[in-house]
Amino acid sequence: MATKQRGRPRSFDRETALEQAMQAFWEHGYDAVSIADLTRAMDIKAPSLYAAFGDKRTLFEEAVEAYVHSYAVFTVKTLAEAPTARGAVDRLLHEAAVSHTLPGLPRGCLLISAATNCSEQSSDVAEALKERRNAGIAFIERRIAADVAAGVLPAETDARALAVYTGTVLQGMSQQARDGADRATLEAVADFAMQAWPPEHAGETSSDAG
Amino acid sequence: MATKQRGRPRSFDRETALEQAMQAFWEHGYDAVSIADLTRAMDIKAPSLYAAFGDKRTLFEEAVEAYVHSYAVFTVKTLAEAPTARGAVDRLLHEAAVSHTLPGLPRGCLLISAATNCSEQSSDVAEALKERRNAGIAFIERRIAADVAAGVLPAETDARALAVYTGTVLQGMSQQARDGADRATLEAVADFAMQAWPPEHAGETSSDAG
DNA sequence: CTCTTTCTTTAGCGGTTGCTACAGAAAGAC
DNA sequence: GTCTTTCTGTAGCAACCGCTAAAGAAAGAG
Structure with missing residues (x-):
């Protein structure tokens, strides 16, 4: 059933x-x-390039997808699987310290830094990444709100503000990585950042919430 | 003594x-x-433009100076004048929440976001802003180290890590402002961020250090 | 007024941008 | 082998990039 591809085969590896x-x-x-x-x-x-990937914008969008698949899936996984929001964010920040300073790869996070300075005619590219970032923060917010509802985090916790704070630190860590901060420094930053988090009510988890 | 300017006068206001x-x-x-x-x-x-400002790079450098003079001088002033490093950073973060969301002006901080995506041939522009950012963090670090030396902050405080943490939050706040966070949200972020700071030893200041 | 100086304008330089028409090359179908 | 299909390389499109030569306009000096 699998008929062979006709015509001259591609001479390069598309994924590479x-x-x-x-x-x-x-x-x-x-x-x-x-x-x-x-x-x-x-x-x-x-x-x-144009035959294989369309135009520059389409190639970028596919590159973003490839980035998410290779370097950012752990984010969603961590947030979904960790027993508490606090534990999830703690892991998230430390994983960011690692992934933002991987040897042989660009520094920081592509989603954060690849469309900061855009001309008017490519503003929709910047908008797309901005929406991804804000969706990430909204995801963290829901995870926090679930823990607040479950009594794991204090009832007076401002889920929105705590989520934005977490996103702020994550995005700042990306910038810091690009400015030369090494992994150890970013881990220390992550440790400091977690001290701003409210304490958890021990003995309870919200793993059933979501 | 003040001989009048010869030739045709400039028809626009240079500062504007x-x-x-x-x-x-x-x-x-x-x-x-x-x-x-x-x-x-x-x-x-x-x-x-070229007659009045040289080339694009020179104009940018002058624009950076104008930005610092208009919107960032308060940073150095705050760090130098506040009685303690903790108080200085607390004011710094809240002033950033304001200055990053001023109505009628671009969001965020020019020093942080104006040279993130640079081509190879303008990498020195990016480098110049990066050095400004790192100099700012080094300045905060010295202010923290002075308080540690004076006994205002705990002796075991890692001045470098705490300074980088502070810079991380500041840079993240700029990104958040560009992503749509309003002043109130950034103020809440600043409040969260300060809770990661070690407590001060009361009754002492380091205003004589520096 | 003329002369000199400095700004403004038009017009355009060489180079790069994202992108593509076209011809040639390399595969399967027959 | 020929025919068809699909990829590759050359060569170049119109539009824009940073920047500037050249000429005209507006001021003071004499």
Whole structure:
């Protein structure tokens, strides 16, 4: 049933090329990476790029998906699986300290830093990443609110503010990683950040909430 | 003694034009703002821009200076004048909540967000802002270390990590402001952030240190 | 007035941008 | 082998990039 692909086969590995494009976008951002930069990084010519990935914007969107799949799925996983919101965020911050300073890869988080400086005509690219970031914070907020409802976190906890605080630290850590902070420093930052969290009511979890 | 200026006088106000350029850079970043964008925002033609400000990079540097003078001098002032490092940072974070969300102005902090996505050939612009950010953190670190030495903060306080934590929150707040967080939310973030700070030893100040 | 100085304007430089038409190359179908 | 399909490389499109030469306009000096 599987009829063989007709015509001349592609001479490059699509996944590898996408990975190279992703790293270029990760390091310099959407607007700052030109098609010439991409074809150099991916080691293919422009027509091959356009045939395989559409246009620059579509390639970027696919690169974002690849980034999420490779380096950010742990976020959702951690938030969903950890027994409490506090434990989840603690792990999240420490995992960020690691993933933002991986050797041989660009610093920081692509979702945070790849579309900060955008011209007017690519403002929708910036908007898309902004919505991803805010969705992440909303996700953390729901996790916190569940723990508040379950009595794990104090009833007076402002779930929204605590979630935004957590997102603020995460986004600041990305910037710090790009500015040269190493993993150990970011781990120390994560430890400090967790001391602002309200204490948990021991002996209870909200793992059934969500 | 004051001989009058010869030749045709400038038909625009240099400071006003610089202010417009600064806001354009503030909102979109160095690379994403073209000369055409600038001449439109400043309401002058390109040769007038080049005659008055040199080239794009020089104009950006002057815009950064103008930004610091208008919106960031309070930082150094606060750090130098507040009786303790803790009090200084507390004021700093709340002032940031205000200045990052001023109505009618771009969101966030120019020093943090105006050179995040840079092409290779303008990497020195990014480097210059990065050094400003790290110098700010080093300044906070010295203020903390002085309080530790004076016994105001616990002896075991890691001044470097606490300073980087503070910078992380400040930079995250800028990102949050750009992502839509309002002043009240950022103030709540600032309050959370301060709860990670170690307690002060009451009845003592380090106002003589520095 | 003329002369000099400095600004403003028009017009356009060489280079780069994202993107593509077109011809040639490499595969399967027959 | 030929035909069809699909990818690759060359070469180049219109539009924009940062920047500037050249000419005209507006001021003071004489």
